[in-house]
Amino acid sequence: MRRFEEVDSTNRWLLDEARRGAPEGLVAVADHQTAGRGRLGRTWEAPPGANLLMSVLLRPCEGPAPLAVDRLHLVTAAVALAGRAAARSVAGVEAMLKWPNDLLVGEAKLAGVLAESALPAVVVGIGLNVGWAPPGAACLGASFARDDVLEALLVALGERCGRWDEVAVEHRRACSTIGRSVRVELADETFTGVAADVTDEGHLLVDVGVCLRTVAAGDVIHLRPT
Ligand code: BTN
Numbered sequence: 001m002r003r004f005e006e007v008d009s010t011n012r013w014l015l016d017e018a019r020r021g022a023p024e025g026l027v028a029v030a031d032h033q034t035a036g037r038g039r040l041g042r043t044w045e046a047p048p049g050a051n052l053l054m055s056v057l058l059r060p061c062e063g064p065a066p067l068a069v070d071r072l073h074l075v076t077a078a079v080a081l082a083g084r085a086a087a088r089s090v091a092g093v094e095a096m097l098k099w100p101n102d103l104l105v106g107e108a109k110l111a112g113v114l115a116e117s118a119l120p121a122v123v124v125g126i127g128l129n130v131g132w133a134p135p136g137a138a139c140l141g142a143s144f145a146r147d148d149v150l151e152a153l154l155v156a157l158g159e160r161c162g163r164w165d166e167v168a169v170e171h172r173r174a175c176s177t178i179g180r181s182v183r184v185e186l187a188d189e190t191f192t193g194v195a196a197d198v199t200d201e202g203h204l205l206v207d208v209g210v211c212l213r214t215v216a217a218g219d220v221i222h223l224r225p226t
Contacts, residue, residue, distance in 0.1 A: 018121035050132035073202030096176035
């Protein structure tokens with residue numbers, strides 16, 4: 001494990017290590033990121049020493065239980081589910097997954113997950129609000145230690161890696177997007193529908209009235225019932 005007082009981005013650092021052939025399981029943790037990366041080109045901000053900011057290097061398509069490339073989303077899901085398990089075991093906080101990668105407490109975001117690949121390596125980073133949350137978001141509480149959350153998360157991740165079918169089942173059960181009216185924002189199109197299910201690949205099925213559309217990547221907004 002590599003610990004940083006300060007780094008630009010744990011995902012960026014680990015991607016460079018992955019390209020140099022670093023092994024599966026290498027973890028980067030930072031007290032502070034100066035250029036933390038979020039999904040869709042956004043930034044991820046947190047004050048120094050407040051939240052869990054970590055990334056892990058995985059090589060899921062190699063080894064004894066290789067994952068098919070079209071199921072790579074399950075790797076991201078495994079990290080989100082491990083964060084959910086850690087929030088529950090350390091702080092008693094019950095979070096649900098908003099597809100694709102967010103952990104929510106009620107409607108407030110507790111954690112975000114960002115997967116970036118240098119295939120065959122995948123780097124998955126999670127920012128989990130422990131002691132601080134931006135306006136409108138949730139955190140575990142300042143009394144909880146980031147290292148306890150980190151340890152619980154890594155144990156939970158170890159239990160899930162390689163057990164991809166079980167991850168798919170847990171993902172479906174933990175996904176609060178299912179049953180919600182959603183707006184799906186793709187690169188070139190936006191549509192609305194009702195989220196019907198999550199597939200064994202971790203993709204979202206959206207009922208748009210005339211058919212079910214499969215969403216492999218994109219942003220989803222939960223719409224309030226009208
Ligand atoms: C999101 O936009 O919801 C995803 C946020 C992911 C943030 C984490 S913090 C640790 C890791 N390093 C980064 O630069 N980003 C991820």
